Amino acid sequence: MVEVTQPVGARPPLPPFTRETAVQKVRMAEDAWNTRDPERVSLAYTEDSRWRNRAEFPVGRAEIVAFLKRKWARELEYRLIKELWAFAENRIAVRFVYESCDDGGDWFRSHGNENWEFDERGLMRRRFASINDQPIQESERKFRWPQGPRPADHPGLSDLGL
Numbered sequence: 829m830v831e832v833t834q835p836v837g838a839r840p841p842l843p844p845f846t847r848e849t850a851v852q853k854v855r856m857a858e859d860a861w862n863t864r865d866p867e868r869v870s871l872a873y874t875e876d877s878r879w880r881n882r883a884e885f886p887v888g889r890a891e892i893v894a895f896l897k898r899k900w901a902r903e904l905e906y907r908l909i910k911e912l913w914a915f916a917e918n919r920i921a922v923r924f925v926y927e928s929c930d931d932g933g934d935w936f937r938s939h940g941n942e943n944w945e946f947d948e949r950g951l952m953r954r955r956f957a958s959i960n961d962q963p964i965q966e967s968e969r970k971f972r973w974p975q976g977p978r979p980a981d982h983p984g985l986s987d988l989g990l
Contacts, residue, residue: 834971839872839950843918850915854922855951858910859977866896874953881957903928903936907971909978911985913941920944925990927964927971937962939990 834842841849842880860869879886886895887946900906908926915921922942929935940959947953970988973979 835949837949837951842948842950842970843946845915845917845920847915851912852921854910854912857922858908858924861908861910862906862977864896864902864906864975864977865902866893869896872952873955874947874951876947877953877955879955879957881907882959888929890938902930904931905929905975907973907975907978909971909982909985909990910942911990918948920946923985925971925985927969931967931968935964935966936971937964937968937990955970 830833834840841852844978845853857872860872863869870892873889873892876888877886877892879892881895883953883960888893903926906926906928908924910922910924913921913923920943924942926938927935928938938959940957942958943954943956944952966980969980970990973982
């Protein structure tokens with residue numbers, strides 16, 4: 829029997845991705861982001877990870893943590909759903925939607941796309957996000973589960989028509 833060893837600090841599933849492992853990676857990212865724990869989320873990225881998120885360009889885990897702290901201080905009641913769009917080798921493309929409100933009680937549904945590139949350890953080294961915000965009424969919300977990861981039986985984006 830051949831023993832398969834993983835690189836030190838690996839975060840499976842590792843590239844090259846199959847459809848199954850890409851879907852798993854996307855759901856793991858969604859679940860982590862829904863914790864709204866910047867330190868935990870940052871561990872999925874390389875130490876020198878490069879991002880583009882709207883008009884911000886964080887580099888490295890410390891900047892990612894600072895970015896996420898600012899983000900979740902503004903985006904209250906944050907709930908996120910991600911869906912696999914495409915994958916190849918060490919890259920995954922996702923589409924996502926999240927809902928949040930600001931401190932004035934105004935609600936938004938934010939639609940976006942992300943392109944991810946992973947290293948051999950399964951850590952994301954590049955993340956490019958494009959996002960558009962849509963004002964909504966509180967009554968239009970579709971993401972109403974308790975704070976934290978989306979329940980397994982909650983519909984995904986395609987099921988919700990988003």
